Amino acid sequence: MTILDVAEIAIVNEQDIVVARKGIREAAVGVGFGLTDVTRIVTAASELSRNVYIYGGGGLVTWRVLLGDRRGLEIAFSDDGPGIEDLDKAMQPGYTSGRGMGMGMPGAKRLMDEMVVESAVGVGTTVTVRKWLLHRYE
Ligand SMILES: Nc1ncnc2c1ncn2[C@@H]1O[C@H](COP(=O)(O)OP(=O)(O)OP(=O)(O)O)[C@@H](O)[C@H]1O
Ligand SMILES: [Mg+2]
Numbered sequence: 001m002t003i004l005d006v007a008e009i010a011i012v013n014e015q016d017i018v019v020a021r022k023g024i025r026e027a028a029v030g031v032g033f034g035l036t037d038v039t040r041i042v043t044a045a046s047e048l049s050r051n052v053y054i055y056g057g058g059g060l061v062t063w064r065v066l067l068g069d070r071r072g073l074e075i076a077f078s079d080d081g082p083g084i085e086d087l088d089k090a091m092q093p094g095y096t097s098g099r100g101m102g103m104g105m106p107g108a109k110r111l112m113d114e115m116v117v118e119s120a121v122g123v124g125t126t127v128t129v130r131k132w133l134l135h136r137y138e
Contacts, residue, residue, distance in 0.1 A: 007027065007063055010060055011053050013053075016049075017046065024042060024075060040131070041073060041111070044112050047105070048075075048108050051077070051105070052081075055081055056080070056082075057081045058079065059079030059080065061075065062075070070133065074128065074129070075130075076127070076128045080123065081125060082122065083121040083124055084119040085121055105127075108127075114131075116128045
Protein backbone atom coordinates (compact mmCIF):
# COMPACT_ATOMS: atom_id res chain seq x y z
CA MET A 1 0.00 0.00 0.00
CA THR A 2 1.43 3.35 -1.05
CA ILE A 3 0.58 6.43 0.93
CA LEU A 4 0.45 9.80 -0.77
CA ASP A 5 -0.30 13.33 0.28
CA VAL A 6 -0.04 13.04 4.03
CA ALA A 7 -1.26 16.29 5.47
CA GLU A 8 -2.24 17.52 8.86
CA ILE A 9 -3.96 20.52 10.36
CA ALA A 10 -3.90 21.39 14.04
CA ILE A 11 -7.36 22.29 15.29
CA VAL A 12 -6.93 25.18 17.68
CA ASN A 13 -9.72 27.53 16.71
CA GLU A 14 -12.87 27.35 14.61
CA GLN A 15 -11.12 28.70 11.52
CA ASP A 16 -8.86 25.64 11.54
CA ILE A 17 -11.94 23.49 10.94
CA VAL A 18 -12.56 25.44 7.73
CA VAL A 19 -8.94 24.98 6.68
CA ALA A 20 -9.06 21.22 7.38
CA ARG A 21 -12.32 20.90 5.46
CA LYS A 22 -10.83 22.68 2.45
CA GLY A 23 -7.72 20.48 2.44
CA ILE A 24 -9.79 17.33 2.77
CA ARG A 25 -12.09 18.44 -0.05
CA GLU A 26 -9.09 18.94 -2.32
CA ALA A 27 -7.61 15.59 -1.32
CA ALA A 28 -10.93 13.83 -2.00
CA VAL A 29 -11.23 15.43 -5.43
CA GLY A 30 -7.61 14.42 -6.09
CA VAL A 31 -8.34 10.80 -5.21
CA GLY A 32 -11.08 10.86 -7.86
CA PHE A 33 -14.24 10.83 -5.77
CA GLY A 34 -17.36 12.21 -7.41
CA LEU A 35 -19.23 15.20 -6.04
CA THR A 36 -21.60 13.11 -3.91
CA ASP A 37 -18.79 11.25 -2.18
CA VAL A 38 -16.72 14.41 -1.82
CA THR A 39 -19.68 16.01 -0.05
CA ARG A 40 -20.12 12.95 2.20
CA ILE A 41 -16.43 12.99 3.14
CA VAL A 42 -16.37 16.73 3.80
CA THR A 43 -19.55 16.54 5.88
CA ALA A 44 -18.16 13.70 8.02
CA ALA A 45 -14.83 15.52 8.37
CA SER A 46 -16.61 18.69 9.41
CA GLU A 47 -18.56 16.91 12.18
CA LEU A 48 -15.55 15.03 13.52
CA SER A 49 -13.35 18.15 13.43
CA ARG A 50 -16.02 20.01 15.36
CA ASN A 51 -16.00 17.27 18.00
CA VAL A 52 -12.21 17.61 18.30
CA TYR A 53 -12.64 21.33 18.81
CA ILE A 54 -15.67 21.27 21.11
CA TYR A 55 -15.11 18.16 23.23
CA GLY A 56 -11.42 17.48 22.77
CA GLY A 57 -10.36 21.07 23.34
CA GLY A 58 -8.51 21.00 20.04
CA GLY A 59 -6.30 18.41 18.41
CA LEU A 60 -5.08 17.18 15.09
CA VAL A 61 -6.70 16.23 11.79
CA THR A 62 -4.50 14.08 9.56
CA TRP A 63 -5.36 12.63 6.17
CA ARG A 64 -3.68 10.47 3.61
CA VAL A 65 -4.42 9.01 0.24
CA LEU A 66 -4.30 5.21 0.18
CA LEU A 67 -3.13 3.53 -3.00
CA GLY A 68 -3.16 -0.22 -3.40
CA ASP A 69 -5.67 -2.72 -4.77
CA ARG A 70 -8.12 -0.01 -3.90
CA ARG A 71 -7.76 3.71 -3.81
CA GLY A 72 -9.13 5.65 -0.90
CA LEU A 73 -8.85 8.43 1.62
CA GLU A 74 -8.18 7.98 5.33
CA ILE A 75 -8.71 10.76 7.84
CA ALA A 76 -7.84 10.65 11.53
CA PHE A 77 -9.17 13.09 14.15
CA SER A 78 -7.28 13.01 17.41
CA ASP A 79 -7.25 14.93 20.64
CA ASP A 80 -5.93 14.52 24.14
CA GLY A 81 -9.15 15.70 25.71
CA PRO A 82 -11.36 13.96 28.29
CA GLY A 83 -12.11 10.90 26.17
CA ILE A 84 -15.48 9.19 25.68
CA GLU A 85 -16.81 7.21 28.63
CA ASP A 86 -19.47 5.22 26.81
CA LEU A 87 -18.74 4.66 23.11
CA ASP A 88 -22.02 2.88 22.38
CA LYS A 89 -23.92 5.82 23.78
CA ALA A 90 -21.81 8.33 21.83
CA MET A 91 -22.65 6.47 18.61
CA GLN A 92 -26.39 6.60 19.27
CA PRO A 93 -28.27 9.08 17.10
CA GLY A 94 -29.59 11.84 19.33
CA TYR A 95 -27.16 11.37 22.21
CA THR A 96 -25.27 14.51 23.17
CA SER A 97 -23.45 15.43 26.35
CA GLY A 98 -23.41 19.03 25.20
CA ARG A 99 -25.72 21.21 23.18
CA GLY A 100 -25.54 19.37 19.90
CA MET A 101 -28.08 17.26 18.06
CA GLY A 102 -26.14 14.09 18.78
CA MET A 103 -25.87 13.36 15.08
CA GLY A 104 -22.18 13.97 14.33
CA MET A 105 -20.74 10.56 15.20
CA PRO A 106 -23.55 8.33 13.84
CA GLY A 107 -23.78 10.59 10.78
CA ALA A 108 -20.06 10.32 10.06
CA LYS A 109 -20.21 6.52 10.36
CA ARG A 110 -23.06 6.37 7.87
CA LEU A 111 -21.34 8.71 5.41
CA MET A 112 -17.99 6.88 5.42
CA ASP A 113 -17.12 3.25 4.61
CA GLU A 114 -15.17 2.59 7.79
CA MET A 115 -14.97 4.30 11.14
CA VAL A 116 -12.91 3.25 14.16
CA VAL A 117 -13.12 5.08 17.47
CA GLU A 118 -10.36 4.69 20.02
CA SER A 119 -10.89 6.56 23.24
CA ALA A 120 -9.68 6.43 26.81
CA VAL A 121 -11.05 8.54 29.62
CA GLY A 122 -8.52 11.14 30.68
CA VAL A 123 -6.26 10.34 27.75
CA GLY A 124 -8.07 11.35 24.58
CA THR A 125 -9.86 10.23 21.47
CA THR A 126 -8.90 9.22 17.96
CA VAL A 127 -11.54 8.67 15.31
CA THR A 128 -10.29 7.21 12.03
CA VAL A 129 -12.51 7.09 8.94
CA ARG A 130 -11.94 5.74 5.46
CA LYS A 131 -13.71 5.98 2.16
CA TRP A 132 -12.84 3.80 -0.83
CA LEU A 133 -13.33 4.45 -4.51
CA LEU A 134 -15.73 1.86 -5.86
CA HIS A 135 -13.92 1.17 -9.09
CA ARG A 136 -10.40 -0.16 -9.46
CA TYR A 137 -8.14 2.49 -10.79
CA GLU A 138 -5.66 1.70 -13.56
N1 LIG B 1 -13.48 14.01 20.60
C1 LIG B 1 -14.35 13.78 21.59
N2 LIG B 1 -13.94 13.81 22.89
C2 LIG B 1 -14.81 13.59 23.91
N3 LIG B 1 -16.12 13.30 23.72
C3 LIG B 1 -16.59 13.26 22.46
C4 LIG B 1 -15.74 13.49 21.33
N4 LIG B 1 -16.47 13.34 20.21
C5 LIG B 1 -17.71 13.04 20.62
N5 LIG B 1 -17.80 12.99 21.95
C6 LIG B 1 -18.99 12.66 22.77
O1 LIG B 1 -19.90 11.96 21.96
C7 LIG B 1 -21.15 12.65 21.95
C8 LIG B 1 -21.83 12.46 20.61
O2 LIG B 1 -21.11 13.16 19.59
P1 LIG B 1 -21.87 13.63 18.29
O3 LIG B 1 -20.93 14.32 17.39
O4 LIG B 1 -22.63 12.46 17.75
O5 LIG B 1 -22.97 14.63 18.87
P2 LIG B 1 -22.79 16.13 19.38
O6 LIG B 1 -21.44 16.64 19.01
O7 LIG B 1 -23.13 16.12 20.81
O8 LIG B 1 -23.89 16.88 18.54
P3 LIG B 1 -23.79 17.27 16.97
O9 LIG B 1 -22.58 16.63 16.41
O10 LIG B 1 -25.05 16.72 16.35
O11 LIG B 1 -23.72 18.76 16.95
C9 LIG B 1 -20.81 14.07 22.30
O12 LIG B 1 -21.91 14.77 22.85
C10 LIG B 1 -19.69 13.88 23.32
O13 LIG B 1 -20.22 13.53 24.57
MG1 LIG C 1 -20.64 16.44 17.11
